[in-house]
Amino acid sequence: MDMNQYLDVFVEESKEHLQNLNNSLLELEKEPNNITVLNEIFRVAHTLKGMAGTMGFSHMTNLTHNMENVLDALRSKRVEADMTVVDTLFKCLDALEGYVNEIISTGGEGEQEYEEIIQSLTDILEKSPAVKSQTQKKKKNKKADDKNIDQKDKDLRLNLNIYDKNVILKAIEESLNVFQIHVELDKKCLLKSARAFLIFQILDKYSEIMKSEPSVEDIEDERFDYSFTVMVVTKHDESLFQKELNSVAEVRNVEVVRITEKHAGNIQDEDNEQYLHDDEPDTADVDSAAQAQKSGIAKRLTNKTVRVDIDRLDVLMNLVSELIIIKTRLDDVGVGEKTNEYIAALENLERITTSLHDAVMKVRMVPVENVFNRFPRMVRDISKELKKDIVLHMSGEETELDRTVIDEIGEPLIHIIRNSADHGIEKTKDRIAKGKSKTGSIWLRAYQDGNNVVIEVEDDGMGIDIEKVRKKIVERGFEEEEIAANMTPNEVIEYLFKPNFSTADMVTDLSGRGVGLDVVQTKIEALGGTIELETEWGKGSKTIIRLPLTLAIIQALLVMVGPEKYAIPLSSIREINNISPSEIKNVRNQEVILLRDMVIPIIWLHDILDVPREKNTAKKELTCVIVKKGDKLSGLIVDSLIGQQEIVIKSLGKLLAGIRCIAGATILGDGNVALIIDVNAIV
Amino acid sequence: MGTERKQFVVFRLDNEEYGADINKVTIIERTMNITRVPMTPPYIKGVINLRGDVIPVMSLRLRLGLDEIDEDENTRIIIFNINGISFGAIVDSVSEVLQFDDSQIEGVGTIISDKALDYISGVAKAQDKLVTLINLEKLIAELIPA
Numbered sequence A: 001m002d003m004n005q006y007l008d009v010f011v012e013e014s015k016e017h018l019q020n021l022n023n024s025l026l027e028l029e030k031e032p033n034n035i036t037v038l039n040e041i042f043r044v045a046h047t048l049k050g051m052a053g054t055m056g057f058s059h060m061t062n063l064t065h066n067m068e069n070v071l072d073a074l075r076s077k078r079v080e081a082d083m084t085v086v087d088t089l090f091k092c093l094d095a096l097e098g099y100v101n102e103i104i105s106t107g108g109e110g111e112q113e114y115e116e117i118i119q120s121l122t123d124i125l126e127k128s129p130a131v132k133s134q135t136q137k138k139k140k141n142k143k144a145d146d147k148n149i150d151q152k153d154k155d156l157r158l159n160l161n162i163y164d165k166n167v168i169l170k171a172i173e174e175s176l177n178v179f180q181i182h183v184e185l186d187k188k189c190l191l192k193s194a195r196a197f198l199i200f201q202i203l204d205k206y207s208e209i210m211k212s213e214p215s216v217e218d219i220e221d222e223r224f225d226y227s228f229t230v231m232v233v234t235k236h237d238e239s240l241f242q243k244e245l246n247s248v249a250e251v252r253n254v255e256v257v258r259i260t261e262k263h264a265g266n267i268q269d270e271d272n273e274q275y276l277h278d279d280e281p282d283t284a285d286v287d288s289a290a291q292a293q294k295s296g297i298a299k300r301l302t303n304k305t306v307r308v309d310i311d312r313l314d315v316l317m318n319l320v321s322e323l324i325i326i327k328t329r330l331d332d333v334g335v336g337e338k339t340n341e342y343i344a345a346l347e348n349l350e351r352i353t354t355s356l357h358d359a360v361m362k363v364r365m366v367p368v369e370n371v372f373n374r375f376p377r378m379v380r381d382i383s384k385e386l387k388k389d390i391v392l393h394m395s396g397e398e399t400e401l402d403r404t405v406i407d408e409i410g411e412p413l414i415h416i417i418r419n420s421a422d423h424g425i426e427k428t429k430d431r432i433a434k435g436k437s438k439t440g441s442i443w444l445r446a447y448q449d450g451n452n453v454v455i456e457v458e459d460d461g462m463g464i465d466i467e468k469v470r471k472k473i474v475e476r477g478f479e480e481e482e483i484a485a486n487m488t489p490n491e492v493i494e495y496l497f498k499p500n501f502s503t504a505d506m507v508t509d510l511s512g513r514g515v516g517l518d519v520v521q522t523k524i525e526a527l528g529g530t531i532e533l534e535t536e537w538g539k540g541s542k543t544i545i546r547l548p549l550t551l552a553i554i555q556a557l558l559v560m561v562g563p564e565k566y567a568i569p570l571s572s573i574r575e576i577n578n579i580s581p582s583e584i585k586n587v588r589n590q591e592v593i594l595l596r597d598m599v600i601p602i603i604w605l606h607d608i609l610d611v612p613r614e615k616n617t618a619k620k621e622l623t624c625v626i627v628k629k630g631d632k633l634s635g636l637i638v639d640s641l642i643g644q645q646e647i648v649i650k651s652l653g654k655l656l657a658g659i660r661c662i663a664g665a666t667i668l669g670d671g672n673v674a675l676i677i678d679v680n681a682i683v
Numbered sequence B: 001m002g003t004e005r006k007q008f009v010v011f012r013l014d015n016e017e018y019g020a021d022i023n024k025v026t027i028i029e030r031t032m033n034i035t036r037v038p039m040t041p042p043y044i045k046g047v048i049n050l051r052g053d054v055i056p057v058m059s060l061r062l063r064l065g066l067d068e069i070d071e072d073e074n075t076r077i078i079i080f081n082i083n084g085i086s087f088g089a090i091v092d093s094v095s096e097v098l099q100f101d102d103s104q105i106e107g108v109g110t111i112i113s114d115k116a117l118d119y120i121s122g123v124a125k126a127q128d129k130l131v132t133l134i135n136l137e138k139l140i141a142e143l144i145p146a
Helices: A004-030 A035-055 A058-075 A083-106 A115-127 A129-151 A162-173 A192-206 A216-220 A238-246 A261-266 A281-302 A310-333 A340-364 A375-385 A403-424 A428-433 A466-475 A481-486 A489-497 A504-509 A517-526 B115-119 B136-141
Strands: A177-185 A207-213 A227-234 A251-258 A365-367 A390-395 A400-402 A440-449 A452-459 A530-536 A540-548 A553-561 A564-569 A573-579 A585-587 A590-595 A598-604 A622-629 A632-638 A640-648 A662-667 A673-677 B005-013 B016-021 B025-030 B044-050 B053-059 B076-082 B085-091 B093-101 B120-125 B130-134
Touching (some): A004 A083, A035 A083, A162 A177, A162 A261, A177 A192, A177 A238, A192 A207, A192 A216, A238 A251, A310 A553, A340 A365, A375 A403, A403 A517, A403 A540, A489 A517, A489 A530, A553 A622, A553 A632, A564 A640, A590 A632, B016 B093, B044 B085
Parallel strands (some): A564 A673, A598 A632
Antiparallel strands (some): A177 A227, A207 A227, A365 A400, A440 A452, A530 A540, A553 A564, A553 A640, A622 A632, A662 A673, B005 B093
């Protein structure tokens, strides 16, 4: 059968389950005795096992199977969920992720068997003293069982009804033998149903199978644990079945019990509930696992979702963009001869396109949880590795961002959080010496702020020593000593984002802060976002990332620079001022204006865009668009304003990629192209 | 029968005729508004709106080291697509589509000694004229980041 068509579904669902497993394991670490969490972990392992089995990934099935054994021991309190156990389970999770990744890239699970992990799983089971006594007890029980067989009135495993009773009595009448045969398969058995099938074939050969628990269908579908019980009518005797069945590989135990008239006589109309033996956790597991599976299905049903290929969403978004362009065009075309009816229709169209745009955008929105959920594990690992006590507090995981942003934001965040954990948070003994709480905290917050989503990473570690950075700025020859000495802390911090500023020796000098921050900044700015760093020496640092809600359609201000039209994203505009040329002062070769006691540097867009400035500079007024990048304000001089418009961002394509100061292009209502100013790059 | 026949869009620059592989031509457009893009090589004239797509346009005259002329009613923009990258090239006029088989095409030899040599993949001989075949990949090679 061609399994490829299921591969995507398998991968998608496995990822979900693994994520779930990750969360549950983290919870288990906190509360080792939480039975709900254990059940959830068991359910996930079980589901994964089933899925892997169906797809024929035998290594994966084997691993999950071994996990299940340990998890089962945990649930029945035979094993304590101590550090070793949780660590091993985390290793299992990594191994499973390894399998899934292998499956994604090659379509097969690979050859890796992770024998070490399986060994440690087995070790956990064997080392646990509880288990030993349990097995001993079991042995004793078995002896007792053997005796019981002789006594012949041993309780039967099978749940017999009136119909069975008649069959039994009739068989005995015809002097045939009726046996209850209980077969236990080896726990290492991989293809249970195939084994069971072999056993049924043998049974069929020598007898007639009257009843099976679990049912034959369930056994075929592997919906049983490692044992099953059948009732057979035969003319052969017990020893033959013992011999034949024990010769089948991977059969651990065969128990043949003769069913007598006395047994039949005990059958009442009401079902005998006692068939569930107390010392048989296996059977119980089947039930709970099945139940868990059922509830899983129920959950999925209540949550009606459809998986959609991201490409299709992109197509939809493009179409919406086209529609918005046409709408703008209609708006322009009708100038001069607009009837009321035309205006009303146009307004209606506008309302619909805006709602459509919102709706499509919402479809593309994904909660930041999808990125955040890998961090608890990461922080846990780092804190173990560095032997520091670190707790990660997360909030606002439900905040939504455009899918494309989500995909890109992970790497920078990993970088920042790792920095906080690695270099920000002090060693435990240093923290105690400083009178701080023993446990270091990292806060990861997300929230929406107008048209932006803000993500903050804050730690209560040692912060950054501004004076050291200041010294570094001079040492590295970025600035003269006296200039550096006069810089504000914020100006000093900005150097941490400069490429080449952070070098290897910074790691020791400045506890590594700043390493690769330029890379992080580049990434964030490529997404149209901004990044800021606040720090207090000895108290901690806070990194603030602001990201646009969407990348595709934004509000922009259209301006004229010379004869050309340009768009400036509204999100980076603070205000618009008319200034007179005389207000522009020169400070350190930089033109600035004074606005409400703030010194704001002036940038002529003409210079940046290679547009000749108007000769007639004796103009009485200049239009100055004040833009912000983080906390920093700058004034952009333009010739005139056209107005605010919703624009669709188009890429300039591969050939013109990487032009500094241009973030893209947009198509205006008249069909012409206008370039979008990249405020972050020019400020 | 055995020889492979290829079709070329033939266009004019100055007094010479050039040919471009028709498989790489998306469409031929009349001139339209071109938005200048700052900080690009001089031969890049800017970008146009081609039915909703923003596409860069170059002056083929400048690219091949010829002088620029004013556009007239014969001026055309040929839109090429090379390995998924779309761009336009401004030419003086587009004349026809010609079919050449391999025997009619000669490699670059002694005929041309220009600096434009780089952008030429061969010369095709028709009954009464010579058509210079353009190496389209070369035209944009330096714009594509490695």
